[in-house]
Amino acid sequence: MRLIQDVESNVLSVGGPAGYLSHIKNRLESEVELFNKIFTTPDRALNAQLLNSILRLVESNLILVHLETLLTHGLVRLLESFPDPIAATSLLTFYKLLTRLGEPPVRRLRKSFSVWIKATGARMVEKANGGEEEEAKRDAGMVERLIEFKTKLDGIVVGCFAEDREMFFAIKEAFETFINQRCNKPAELIAKYLDLKMRTASRSMNEAEIDTCLEHVLVLFRYSQAKDIFEEFYKRDLAKRLLLSRSSSIDLERNMVMKLKKECGPGFTAKLETMFRDLETSNDLNIAYESVLAREAGGEERMEEEEEEEDRVELTVTVLTSGSWPMSQASEPKALLPTHLQTHLSRFEKFYGSKYLGRRLTWAHSLGQVVLIASFPKNNNNMANSRTPASFVHVATTRKELTVSTIQALVLLLFNVDTDNLSIDFQSIVQRTGIDEKTAARTLQSLACGKVRVLVKNPKSKEVSKTDRFTFNSNFKDEHFKIKINQIQSKETVEERSSTRDKVVTDRATLIQLSIVRIMKSRKKSKFNPLLFEVIEGLKSRFQVDVKDVKLAIENLISRDITPMSRRTALTHLNGNLPGEEGPGGRTAGQAPVVVSERPSERTRRAMNPARRGENSSILVESEVDDCQVLRRLERRYVEQAHWNGPTLRAPDQTSSRPSAAGRRAVPRVPLILTYRYLPVLIPIEDLIERLSARQRSLVLQYFGIIDCIFSRLVVGPTEQNTPKDQHPRGARADGEIDLAIKQLKALDPLRFQHFRQNLRDDLHDLRLHSMYSADRRAALDVLLDRLGLTHLSELLPNHPHRATPHCSLCLIKYPPDTSAVVLPCNPTHHFHPICIHRQLRKRPFCPICETRTLIPRDY
Structure with a gap:
């Protein structure tokens, strides 16, 4: 037996894994032939039993003894040689031999296969050892290499491993591991690879090849955990393709967006x-x-x-x-x-x-394009007028259509004069166009130093300096009629990428805080580890959450002044420290529960805010909250308090640091704090309101005050205090001004305003269940939907001819302009014709869409 093992080891070392596996296959076949010649008994069952015992003995000595060597070295050589026919045949033979030996050897094969994938993939995504240029060059082909690697692995599993599902799971787990080792870079490169394909796909590939390519990219996208990085870069690239006409096909762009929507949900592609x-x-x-x-x-x-x-x-x-x-x-x-x-x-x-009344346009000249009809002389003649948008002036027979950016067009129009050999220096171009020196240098470099040189720079060099002078190139020649001059954007791209990454990091911190607030809103009280697990699970579909970021977010929420507008929601550890830190509640103590405080009572609210009880003092003092278990110390600072005066909301006059007429010194202007009793908003936006103009700030304060009064009607019903508060003049001009003010507020911080609006909608949905039982509260609900629909804070308007509900959810027939719809309290989007829902509720008192038990027909 020892001699036999030495012979097999020699075969393995000389012939390699492919030769050794072929040798095993031949030995097994020879054993079967020898058995059939020697052992022939009338009992077929006995023959089969004897043959299996002999083959098992041969397989044990030829395979199991050398299995570690085959998996460690032989398997790697075969996998790297795939799709070579010899390697493919050897892998198929190897898998069949191991399956005959039972599950343990196959399990070891899967583990070795996974280890090899992780090692190979890690080498593909790792940083280059050279400088930035070497790293950029290596990263440029990363996505292509990963797609080829994934295609190769799929071919191995399908052709050699009998489509083993566990092998596919091993591939998925390995890709998720090594792709996320470099955190955000693979997601960024996937977005850039898609941008390249979207710009050049239709010229180099047919429809089937394009669809296959997009599917391969989506597979890599699924493995990446930094989906927010991909979203931000893809959105920027898509905007440039659409605005600068760089996309090869609009239908292809829509198809890709639909694929992303199917993969990640409608929220991921709403802006797209x-x-x-x-x-x-x-x-x-x-x-x-x-x-x-x-x-x-x-x-x-x-x-x-x-x-x-x-x-x-x-x-x-x-x-x-x-x-x-x-x-x-x-x-x-x-x-x-x-x-x-x-x-x-x-x-x-x-x-x-x-x-569109009340809207304001801001021109983005850097994204604009201009088509110039330029006339170039053939014999150095002077220039004359030409037709259409903006043109060079020259009487000539050579005409060219130049597609340039708006900034490039402004520079070229400076040379549109009748003067011969006009020369303009760099500083004059900057002064006459109004652009900054950095933009001017890049623009002139593209016009005088690029492939298409319609200007001549003196002195000649590749870089533009402040002492250079430029003249019109009267000797310009090009065989094409339509010429596109691209802007120089290499350095700007680096800055854009850096700013994009910084924006994503800031958005991640905001999302973590919002997730914590949402969880604590429902749980009221939680220990750190369960809270951490729920935050990670809730955000894993967008990015990989770091435990340190969650701890930092909790600390920020604890230390932040929680305003009345956010329900005075506070996160705090009773012992003062996070688990894992020194001090009480740290390593030496147990996990301190995180407590969320409920809305303070009216008595406590008046104690915390002297302005609510009619006092002139505007200094917040320390007070104990009745409903929670934490003592909150509010900083001593001046407060500008918005309050009601009669039927309309009036903000206090802006104070000034100059002495008043009576010689008293006025209080300096301080941060704005909004105090509302029933407005259920968890995301504070007071700092954004402060940045609005005085007129817009007044409109926003008035608008939110009216919303607060309507919310109070839904909670406690109509009273003398809240009934007349929403009565103020309505008209197209007033509504347009309010809509514009809310849009300006949203533009200051779109992400925070989006979550502010989402929380408002969530709490509105909760109140619908209570308001639908009372007729007077149902009227308040219509008013509230009308007010929220005015500024698009709610997508569903009340039932009037201008509502936003398109069609009945049962019969799918559009609503005529003069009819009303029934909206069920389970979901604002579940609305029906009255006759449709009445028939349904007579049969079963459940919503036909979500199967939630609802009210009886007479309540509608």
Whole structure:
């Protein structure tokens, strides 16, 4: 036996794993042939039993003895050589041999397979040892390598491992492990890879290949835990593709968004879908604007015929929803447009303002495009006028259509004069266009140092300095008629990526705090470990939560001044320290429970806020909350308190640091704190309200005060205090101003406002169950829905001709304008024709959509 093992070891070392597995297969076949020649008995069962015993003995000596070597070295060589036919055949033979030996050897094969995948994948995603250029070069092909690796593994499992489900699970677990070792980078690179495919797919692949590619990318996306990083980068890239016309197919873009919606839910793609709706709305808006211009031109004695040829501009505007597009007004470069271009923008603003009352447009020139018809001389002649948007001036036979950005067009228009050999220095270009020096340098570099050089720089170099001068390139030649000049954006891209990552980190901290507040709102009291587990489980679909971030979020919530608008909700540890830290409640103590305080009683509220009991003092004092188990110390600071005065809400006058007429020194302006009794909002936004203008701040305070009074009617019913509070003038102008103020509030911090609105909707949903039992409270509910629908804080409006409910949830027939709908208290989106729901409730007193027990028909 020892001699036989030595011979087999020699075969393994000389022939390698493929040769050894082939040797085992041949030995087993020879044993079967030898058995059939020698052992022949009439009893077939005995023959089979004897043959199995012989084969088991051979397999044990040939396979089990060398199994560790085969799994450690042989399997790796075969997997790396796949899809070589010899390696594929050997892997299939190896798997069949192990399955004959039972489950333990196969389990060891799965474990070795998983270890190899993790090791190979970790090498693919690890950082390069060189500098930033080497790392960027290596990262550029990471997604392609991962897709090829995943395709190879699927081929191994399907072709060699008999589609073993446990093998597929091993692949999934291994990919989730090594892809998330580098945290956010793979998710960012997946988004960039998708951006590349979306821009070039239709030119290099057919429809089937594109769909296969998208499916492969989605598989990698599922493995990544940093889905918020992917979302942010994908949203930015999608915005650039849509606005700069870089997408190869709009249908392909919509298809990808639908795939992401199916994968992650509608909340993940809500802003992406808004982008497409904005484009459709802008198309309709441009058609309406052109028709208005046509009517005005006809009534003004054909003003276009009197205009100068160079002043004629064809304007196309894309109106974007500020909260859905990843553009920042702070980073938008300022620019001075020529008078004839500014006139067209002002005319469109006037048209838009008449169509949408109260809305304000902010122009993003860095995202605009201009098509210039340029005339270039053939024999160094002078330039003359040409037709359409903005043009070079030259009488020539060579015409080119230049597609440039708005900033590039402003620079080129400076050379649109009749002067020969016009030369403009760098500082003059900066002054006359109004752009900053950094943007000007990148713009001039793209026009004078790139592939398409319509300007000539003196002195010649690849970099632009402040002492350079530029002239029009009269010797420009290009065989194409349509030429696109791209902006230089390499350095800017690095800054954009850094700012995107910083934004995601900030949003993560906010989401963790919001998750803690939501959990404590329902649990009231919890220990640290269960709270930590629930936070991690709730956010794992978006990103990987770090325990340190959760501890920091709890500390921030404990130390933060919780305002009355947020129900005075506070998180605190009774012993003062988080588990795992030194001191009481730390390593030497047990886990301290986390307590959430309920809404204070009215007596306590008046004690905490002297302004509520009519005193002039506005200093918050220390007070004990009756409903909770923690003593809260509020900082001594001045408070600007909004209060009711008669039927309307009046904010106190802004104080000033200058002495008053009586010689008394006024109190300086301090942070705003809103105190409402029933408004169930958990996300404080007082600091955002302070940043609004005085008029908008007054409208927002008045609006939330009215909402608070209506909420009080839903809770306690109509009283003398809350019944007249929502009576104030309504009209198109007032409603437009309130809507604009709320939109400005949302634009200051879209993420926090989104969660503020979601909490408001959640608590409104809870109150519907109580309000539907009383007729007077049902009336208050209609008023509340009307007020919330005014600013789009609620998607469901009351039952009037202008409601937002599209069709009955049972018969799917749209509501006529003059009919009403029945909304069940289980969910605001479950609404029906009265006759439809009455028939249903007569049969079963349950909601036909969610099967929740509801009221009897007469209550509706």
